[in-house]
Amino acid sequence: MIRFAVVGHLASTDPGFSLNDMPGGAGRMDILCRCVNTSLFLSHGLRRDVECYLVLNGGPSGPKTVLFSGEQVRYLSPDERSAGALIKKALGVPAGLAFRESTPGVFVRKGGLLELVKEHRFAILDERGNDIRSAPVPDxxxxxxxxxxxxxxxxALLEGAPRYSVGPVTIHADHAITVLLNQRDREAAGL
Amino acid sequence: MIRFAVVGHLASTDPGFSLNDMPGGAGRMDILCRCVNTSLFLSHGLRRDVECYLVLNGGPSGPKTVLFSGEQVRYLSPDERSAGALIKKALGVPAGLAFRESTPGVFVRKGGLLELVKEHRFAILDERGNDIRSAPVPDxxxxxxxxxxxxxxxxALLEGAPRYSVGPVTIHADHAITVLLNQRDREAAGL
Known part of the structure; x- marks a missing residue:
């Protein structure tokens, strides 16, 4: 299992956000939708061993966390609107402290990074970390x-977390996910 | 200069296509929009040395080719709708045999792959090619x-073209662009 968590600092928790204005009114929800795409999609299928957590810290009721499970998700297409529509449905479900399924393979709960770091030990992908090619990444x-x-x-919540870099230039979060998964695919294939 | 060309077999050439239905009515235009994103975007800037050609083979007036120039493009944001909106504007311009600028850094002309292969020698990215990491790619x-x-x-138009693979599993075109550019970034940085 590989897990990605993406922090959406302004990402809307209003189920009424517009699919036509995800970069603006929805607080850069477009970035999170592309991270769902790059986490889960293969050319003709889904990465069943990947989970993608979206931490939505925007108003009116953030933080909330939406989980896309590659193993279970249905009704997801690669385009941004498709992921956005499933996020809207998740936000429309009354959320408690435990994950609740909103559509097949998509789950939502109250709480954000504070709760997530208690459950999983995250490494951070950023440009100041160790190169993912320099040694196999154990995380x-x-x-x-x-x-x-x-x-x-x-x-502070992530103090002591390992940091990894995917390359020498700073790229978007969704692109970094693609590069990391390529490296994992190669390692799994013995390349 | 690095050039990407993406063939959109069903991609609409109707400037009236809906930004709300790019995967459906617009003939998988969403894929082409994501290829524009992964070709051109860095975290805080654009890849000024990249060009992205979209070959639109769908009705009613295909083939047409839309070119996004990383050096010159303006008004482009990373989300799919942004690229889609600029493609719609390009398709609304009367197109001739030479590229004509529709918005800054976006150009359109009649003709598709037949014309493009006369101007540039393309290598093909596909899963049966040589691994891009096995030797520096001269193309x-x-x-x-x-x-x-x-x-x-x-x-047939591409007979004899070199073929390169970006990894052991088959991934989407936009993801393959990300992986290739990461390899190029590494080579440029001496990694």
Whole structure:
């Protein structure tokens, strides 16, 4: 199992956000939707061994966490609107402290990074870390940030976390996921 | 300069296509929009040395080719709708045999792969090629296909083209672009 968690610092928790304005009114929800895509999609199928957690810290009721399970998800297409529509449905479900399924393979709960780091030990993908090609990465849970840097409070929650870099230039979170999975695919194939 | 060309076998050439239905009515235009994103976007900037050609083979007036120039493009955001909106504007411009600028850094012309292969020698990115990590890739122009395989006619136009693979599993065209650019970034940085 490989886990990705992406922090959406402004990402809306309003189920009424517009699929036509995900970069604006929905608080860069487009980034999170592309991370769902790059985490889960193969050319003709899904990565069944990957989970993608979206931490939505925006108003009006954040933080909430939406989980896409590669093993169980249905009704997901690669385009941004498809992931966005499933996130909207998840946000429309009354959320408690435990994950609740909103559509097949998509789950939602109250709480954000504070709760998530109690359950999984995350490594951080960022440009200051060790190159993922320099040695096989032992971790299986990876945290990324959206267009904003992790806050001081978030950094404190992740104190001591290993840091890995996917390359020499700073790229978008969704692109970093693609590069990491390529490296994992190669290692699994003995390349 | 690195060039990507992506063949959209069903991609609409109707400027009236709906941004709300790019996977359906617009003939998997969502794939082409994501290829624009992965070709051109860095975390805080654009890849100024990359060009992305979209070959739109769908009705009613295909083939047409839309070019996004990383050096010149403006008004482009990373989300699919943003690229889609610029493609719609390009399709609304009367197109001739020469590229004509529709918005800054976006160009359109009549004609498709037949014309493009006369101007650039393309290598093909597909899973049967040589691993891009096995030796530095000398090519700078790369062709990819959307969700459909290249047709026999298209294969004939590309006879003798080098083929490169980005990894051991078959991934989407936009993801393959990300992996190739990561390899190029590493080579440029001496990694």
């Amino acid at each position: 299986d849970s990876f945290l990324l940030s959206d267009h904003m840097d992790l806050t001081a409070d978030e950094q | 700078d122009s790369f062709l990819l296909s959307d969700h459909m395989d290249l047709t026999a006619d298209e294969q």
